[in-house]
Amino acid sequence: MAESILIVNGATRINGNTDILVGKIIDGAKNTGLNPNLVELKNKNISNCIGCYTCLKKARCFFQDDMTEIRNFINESEVLIFASPLYWCGVTGLMKTFLDRLFFYYHPRNKDLISGEKAIIVTPMNQKNVDFESEVLVEFYKRLLDCLGVKIVEMFFFSDIMEKGAVLKKLEYLKQAYDIGTNLKDL
Numbered sequence: 001m002a003e004s005i006l007i008v009n010g011a012t013r014i015n016g017n018t019d020i021l022v023g024k025i026i027d028g029a030k031n032t033g034l035n036p037n038l039v040e041l042k043n044k045n046i047s048n049c050i051g052c053y054t055c056l057k058k059a060r061c062f063f064q065d066d067m068t069e070i071r072n073f074i075n076e077s078e079v080l081i082f083a084s085p086l087y088w089c090g091v092t093g094l095m096k097t098f099l100d101r102l103f104f105y106y107h108p109r110n111k112d113l114i115s116g117e118k119a120i121i122v123t124p125m126n127q128k129n130v131d132f133e134s135e136v137l138v139e140f141y142k143r144l145l146d147c148l149g150v151k152i153v154e155m156f157f158f159s160d161i162m163e164k165g166a167v168l169k170k171l172e173y174l175k176q177a178y179d180i181g182t183n184l185k186d187l
């Protein structure tokens with residue numbers, strides 16, 4: 001049973017579809033006694049990776065910013081949930097900045113801190129053609145997380161929602177998100 005869960009919310013829009021779905025996931029998790037940690041990237045100060053390779057050379061990051069604390073959550077987690085709306089067939093800039101900073105874990109001394117963890121991907125999006133629209137994103141997450149030894153257990157796409165809060169009209173999505181939360185106990 002997974003007990004330590006980190007949800008990373010890369011949405012830019014406050015109270016948007018991603019926020020609502022993440023809230024449902026947390027409700028579902030709490031209903032089974034789990035208490036996921038939530039990181040809202042929109043409220044964090046995370047510098048862009050500047051490619052200094054301090055992480056590869058010295059196994060530490062050049063920056064002292066909110067990533068320092070977030071790494072503690074990552075290190076103690078069994079399951080990582082990455083939630084971001086689809087932006088141009090990819091993730092938001094906030095999420096990309098966060099993911100770039102995971103390069104820290106590419107150093108052999110740091111890799112064990114994340115390797116072996118499981119990942120769930122949550123992606124609200126506007127278009128209906130999920131397979132076509134998500135192709136690049138799927139490949140991106142697969143390659144990135146594979147490099148870090150993180151196993152993607154499931155990817156969820158919530159299509160056909162554009163306006164802020166549109167997901168509230170999709171009761172099946174709200175239930176699905178809640179179920180993602182309740183099913184975490186089985187991972």
Ligand SMILES: Cc1cc2nc3c(=O)[nH]c(=O)nc-3n(C[C@H](O)[C@H](O)[C@H](O)COP(=O)(O)O)c2cc1C
Nearest residue numbers: 013016017018085086087088089125126127161162
């Ligand atoms: C800059 C930008 C790029 C987007 N690119 C895509 C896209 O490539 N495919 C898609 O299906 N939806 C795209 N969307 C729509 C969002 O994924 C959709 O509105 C989503 O519900 C937003 O989630 P939020 O309410 O959490 O912000 C884009 C939206 C924005 C603002």
